[in-house]
Amino acid sequence: MQKWPVGVFTSIDAGLGVDLSVAKEIGIPTVQIHAPHRGNRTAKHAEEILARLAEFGITVTAVFGGFEDESYADIPTVVKTVGLVPSETRAKRLAEMKEISDFSKLLGCDVIALHLGFVPHETESSLYQDVVAVTKDLCQHAAANGQALHLETGQETAEALNQFIDDVDQDNLFVNFDPANMILYGTGKPIEALRALGPRVKSCHFKDATWSDKPGESWGAEVPLGEGDVDIQMYMNTLKEIGYQGPLTIEREIPEQPARQKQEIGQAVKLIEQCRA
Numbered sequence: 603m604q605k606w607p608v609g610v611f612t613s614i615d616a617g618l619g620v621d622l623s624v625a626k627e628i629g630i631p632t633v634q635i636h637a638p639h640r641g642n643r644t645a646k647h648a649e650e651i652l653a654r655l656a657e658f659g660i661t662v663t664a665v666f667g668g669f670e671d672e673s674y675a676d677i678p679t680v681v682k683t684v685g686l687v688p689s690e691t692r693a694k695r696l697a698e699m700k701e702i703s704d705f706s707k708l709l710g711c712d713v714i715a716l717h718l719g720f721v722p723h724e725t726e727s728s729l730y731q732d733v734v735a736v737t738k739d740l741c742q743h744a745a746a747n748g749q750a751l752h753l754e755t756g757q758e759t760a761e762a763l764n765q766f767i768d769d770v771d772q773d774n775l776f777v778n779f780d781p782a783n784m785i786l787y788g789t790g791k792p793i794e795a796l797r798a799l800g801p802r803v804k805s806c807h808f809k810d811a812t813w814s815d816k817p818g819e820s821w822g823a824e825v826p827l828g829e830g831d832v833d834i835q836m837y838m839n840t841l842k843e844i845g846y847q848g849p850l851t852i853e854r855e856i857p858e859q860p861a862r863q864k865q866e867i868g869q870a871v872k873l874i875e876q877c878r879a
């Protein structure tokens with residue numbers, strides 16, 4: 603694989619994302635995918651996906667787990683419903699993430715990723731210790747499958763995320779950096795956060811957003827790449843500065859309208875190629 607291949611976040615049968623056929627049409631060589639729904643995480647389905655990817659000449663660089671009863675409606679709802687933090691759903695979701703890890707192995711993919719949820723800030727609290735323990739458990743399962751676990755950024759400051767990763771203390775735990783999420787959640791300036799996380803960033807999203815007028819309380823707005831408050835050239839320069847080697851994965855949650863997806867993702871690819879050059 604070339605250094606810094608362009609990628610796009612893709613939906614195979616679950617989650618919002620660009621259709622795989624759009625990625626193929628634009629000639630994008632890598633994708634991250636949402637894990638398929640439970641009933642589709644079979645060896646047979648993995649073979650079908652692999653055949654389609656081979657035909658399209660596309661490599662999967664990460665499989666993202668997500669859960670059916672999660673909601674990103676607003677920030678307080680994210681706190682209550684997302685990831686492995688809420689205690690009521692934690693055991694069930696851990697089991698599901700392990701299944702996703704096993705399915706990703708069938709796809710030959712060595713990275714699984716997720717939004718862990720809002721990690722509590724009180725590092726002495728039992729909730730914090732529980733989230734450390736569940737993450738360690740998942741890392742160990744992934745390691746047995748030859749995989750790393752990447753945590754999506756946004757819900758923590760870089761400092762809190764560094765602390766958390768230190769506390770989990772597993773050598774296959776890394777970061778999927780999303781500059782727009784730092785802005786959307788109001789958790790810090792993206793370039794400074796990227797520098798602070800540095801070598802822990804092993805995959806990243808190219809996504810753009812504008813700041814909320816009440817950072818941390820209400821969302822900013824997600825916008826097409828290059829139209830928001832992430833300085834994309836500066837972002838690229840900083841990825842270089844920290845020695846980043848992985849794919850440059852466009853993430854854009856737009857409705858299932860192939861024509862619009864093609865147009866917008868095509869523009870994003872152009873911008874990335876300019877900045878990369």
Ligand code: MG
Nearest residue numbers: 754780807853
């Ligand atoms: Mg993202």
